[in-house]
Amino acid sequence: MTTITCIEDLRVLAQRRVPRMFYDYADSGSWTEGTYRANESDFHKIRLRQRVAVNMENRSLATAMIGVPVSMPVAIAPTGLTGMQHADGEILAARAAEKFGVPFTLSTMSICSIEDIAAHTKAPFWFQLYMMRDRGFIERLIERARAAKCGALVLTLDLQILGQRHKDVRNGLSAPPKPTLANLINLATKPRWCLGMLGTKRRSFGNIVGHVEGVGDVSRLSEWTAKQFDPALSWADVEWVKKKWGGKVILKGIMDVEDARLAANSGCDALIVSNHGGRQLDGAPSSIEALPAIVDAVGKDIEVWLDSGIRSGQDILKAVALGARGTMIGRAFLYGLGAMGEQGVTKCLEILRNELDITMAFCGHRDIRNVGKDILLPGTFPR
């Protein structure tokens, strides 16, 4: 493929280049994948109002997310195993984000460590925290994030227990990959990936291995998660994390109005309407369907952002029109990374920016900060 025009082109290229186990890990949802599909298809149901003969000159997508200036209302979402889509994947994505002027979020479950990202970037990145039973480990992670001058903690609330993705079970997902015949054949047919991985020492979970006592082997990921992650996570823990960190906290994985009210009362800085990209509760609504009620309930008290299902600039504009002050992208950037490394993440961001810019203009607006529900065709969007 010589010409990349949209996120789907990046997806197709990533599928060709990334070993199946890791491509499937990114491109799958839980159980029937109903919510995973709805995240994208519900965006398509919303119709935009095309305006003509309005001034479309001098447009601006610049805004702020929790006070951080951004070149467009987009941040890179935390994704585990990013360094398995491409060698040093987290570093490459963080660099692309930094150059583009959008925030990068590093997952607890990343391959590159907090220190790796700090060593390769200047802009403060955000660190995503999963609550584990071992509070001592959480305190050490918070300390490491502080030492790396992370700008915010993204506390993920929707993964106390793990939703099952059938593909991961069938593929025997592990990092590093186990030397089964199927895996060896798969790796051997993906020369770019193999050569890349041979050139780096980073093949396992950089924030965890060697940092959690008695944990050397995270290769059985789902079993390990079940043992380590705290199924009893509560709002008191959110308070605890907020106190320990002392800086900005973003709560990720809010899908319900009641939870949104609790999030707003927690005094955190933003909440993310997210169903984890359809990877947790299959049967939950799409995030764009859940957004308007949450904005109505708490939009005046706390910044409301959205992720899950964004594959185009039109999707971003629709989320902003429905009240999201920012968005996050997961698979869109992972496809870019798997397809072409740092250049692919940059390409992903360029595609989204150009689509967002042109779509906003077609809808008669020149400044993203002025976009509201008036750009949507009544009756086609959730209330």
Ligand code: FNR
């Ligand atoms: C994720 N997500 C995620 N979220 C999180 O808080 N910590 C994590 O480690 C991960 N890991 C992860 C891995 C992969 C492969 C994916 C696709 C997603 C969820 C992620 O932050 C975000 O909510 C979704 O990716 C958004 O949906 P889209 O943009 O992928 O449709």
